[in-house]
Amino acid sequence: MKEIITMIEMKVESILFDPKSNMPVVVLKSSTNSKSLPIGIGIFEASAIALKLDGIISPRPLTHDLLKSIIEKLNAKVSKIYINRLKDNTFYARISLEVAQKELNIDCRPSDAIALALRTNSPIFVEEKVIINATNKEDLKIFLKSLRREDFGKYKM
Helix, strand or coil, rough: CCCCCCCEEEEEEEEECCCCEEEEEEEEEEEECEEEEEEECCCHHHHHHHHCCCCCCCCCHHHHHHHHHHHHCCCCEEEEEEEEEEEEEEEEEEEEEECCEEEEEEEEEEEHHHHHHHCCCCCCCEEHHHHHHHHCHHHHHHHHHHHCCCCCCCCCC
16 A cells, blocks of 8 residues: 655745754745744755845856756756655655656755755645654654743854
């Protein structure tokens, strides 16, 4: 029997700085319910996401801008990105490309997929099982319950 996969569309709510780990965290929030998913990301990826969220245009193309340009020049389109797996506290994602009437799915880091989705106005999806597995982790539950907006600084460029 084939497994039914439920995808939940999410938006980037914010990028916060976790003072405990000294690392940025991108927070995805469901557009239809109160589900949210924090994902720890690297500083460079956080910068790329923050630039787009803040409407800042780089004088020269950054990596995700370059990728967007290449995709467009190849007459392809990012149809969606989706976070589809959580293993050993690492999230996995895929970029869905429409090219020559075919769909290609490319493995990538969630932070890169999110940065590209923001640049291409593509929807961001997370498999429901990933949200369930992530929020069932005891340390993540403690982290989520302890989140207070005033404890975090907005990630700044």
